[in-house]
Amino acid sequence: MYTNLGSLTAKFDDLTALVTQQKPTILLITETWLNSNITDSIVSLPNYILYRSDRKLGRGGGVCIYLSTQIVFTFSISPLDIVIDNVESLFIKISNRQLCFVLSCIYRTPSTTCSTDVQLFRTLTELVNDHDNLLIFRDFNMPQIKWVPIANYAPDQSSHLLLDFINNSHLHQLVNKPTRYRQNQTPSTLDLIILSDVNLLSNLNYGSPVGISDHVTLSAQLQLCCNLQGKKTVHTKFYTDYGALNHDISNIDWETLLSSASVNDNWIIFKEHLVQLVDKNTVKQTVTRSTKKPWISKKLLLMVCKKRALWKRFKNSRSDTGYAAHWAYSNRLSVEIKAAKRAYELRVANSKDPKILYKYIRNRLTVRNPQLRNENGVVVTDDEIITNLFAETFAQSYTRETVTNTTPLLSTPKVNFALRDITFPEELIKIKLSKLKSTTSPGPDGITPTVLNKSACAYL
Known part of the structure; x- marks a missing residue:
């Protein structure tokens, strides 16, 4: 939940009632009118932890974030020194160990100069570059920005800086309706929600203001996916000796073995013998990998253990030489890990198997299952409704032709002879098998394309 509260002392009772009713997990407030003389006990909410940034000069102002105790106990909370x-x-x-995101709450006064805006957006750009998942809740006081495209619109310099920041950083701005209403004034969109991933929030709602505030209350659902797997996963890999397999295949008298008049019987015999030969020349190996960081090798794990041992030795001795040894080894380990990550990502990018790239991208996503919205913007969860939405969307790509009874008659030549024999040249079969992609999945027979490609081509 996000709101521009205004005078906190006059509206805190209304805010308490709103929180008691809706029970948000995270509450962000701009223009709180807090100051250093107001103690946390005055503005405390039950079951919430307050984080605040008061106005440095002048009276009142500031921003604050309330986090529920559930969030505080589940995640590691670190205010950034920005x-x-x-x-x-x-x-x-x-x-936590599975995900990381940054919440930012910003209040920009209407009197902010353009030079301050340059510094603001430079700092936010650096923040975007350093963190993958970013949620920015802010009151920018830029009513002149037109978020709906219109003709002949020329933003001022500060608005131009904001729009360039969003576009160049590939961010998304969700608020598209006025958020401030005041009598005898045109409604304006001042409160913004800017995200690095549009699927991080869903069900954005424009609620009634708190107390006598002239700003609406924005509420949305935070969508984050935690990978509940352990730190390590065990994979089973199979290695086939195709040289030995081709040798065994060439030593079988296939003409005698496949002498049945039934094609189906011959196929069953061929498949059974081929599967047996593949199993005979295949060895199984178990590989343990890191779930979240597959580039972490056994060598790096040993280095991590040594780093922890150096730190433990320093804690016992408290000597400068012990700290210097830990610091130097820690820097060396960081360089090794970064190099291993770059090498792993380079192998993924250069891999001929696109599934490896897609798997890595899915593992790096924060939102695994984006929610689907209907034409009214409401998130749907019913499977039948989701299926119909996909069907209607895909149906719009096709042209509905009118059905008439005037179907033209096609004059096709009649065939007076029957096809009795079908001949498949070995060279043609070899060409077809050599073009099989080894990354595709096997068919219902369970024979992999790699076996057909390497073994069959070598035999032919």
């Missing part, structure tokens, strides 16, 4: 001159901001990193 200061933007003349802009009230608060950045919090929320992470």
Whole structure:
């Protein structure tokens, strides 16, 4: 939930009632009018932890974030030391072993200068480059921006900086309706929600203001996927000796073996013998890999253990030489891990198997199952409705032709002879088998394309 609260002391009772009713996990507030003289006990909410950034100069102002105790106990919370001159901001990193994202709450006053905006968007650009998952909730006080495209629209310099920041950083701005209503004034969109991934939030709702505030309350559902697998996974890999397999295939008298008049019987015999030969020349090997970081090898794991041993030795001795040894080895380990990651990603990018690339991309995604919305923007969960939405969407790509009774008659030549014999030249079969992709899945017979490619071509 995100809101522009205004005078906190006058509306805190209304905010407490709203939180009690909706029970949000995360609550972000801009323009709180907090100051250093107000203690946390005055603005505390039951079952919530308060993080605040007060206005440095002048009275009141500031931003704050309430995190439920459930979030605090489940994740590691780290406020980031990011200061933007003349802009009230608060950045919090929320992470665990499976995921990491950054929440930022920003209030930009209407009197902010263009030079301050340049510094603001430069800092936010660096933040985007350093973190994959970013959620920015802000009151930018830029009512002149037109989020719906219109003709002959020329934004001012500050608005141009904001739009360039969103476009160049490949971010998404979700708010497309006015968020501030005041009597005798045109409604304006001041409160924005900017995300690195549009699927991080769903069901954006524009609620009624808190107390006498003139800003609406924005609420949405946070969608994050945690990988519940362990740190390591065990894979079974099969290695086939195709040289030995081809030798065994060539020593079989296939003409005698496949002498049945039934094609189906010959196929069953051929398949059984081929499967037996493949199993005979295949060895199985168990490989243990890191679930989240597959580039971590056994050598790197040993280096990690040594790093921990050096740190433990320093804690016992508290000597400068012990700390220097740990610091130097830690830097060396960081270089090794980064190099291993780059080498692994290079192998994935250069792999001829596209499934390896897609698998790596899926593992790096935060949102694994994006929710589907209907034409009204409402998220649907019913399987039947989802199926119909996909069917209607794909049906729009096809032309519906009118059905008439005036179907033209086609004059086709009649065939007076029957096809009795079918001949498949060995050279043609070899060409077809050599073009099989080894990355495709086997058919119902269970024979892999690699076996057909390497063994059959060598035999022919």
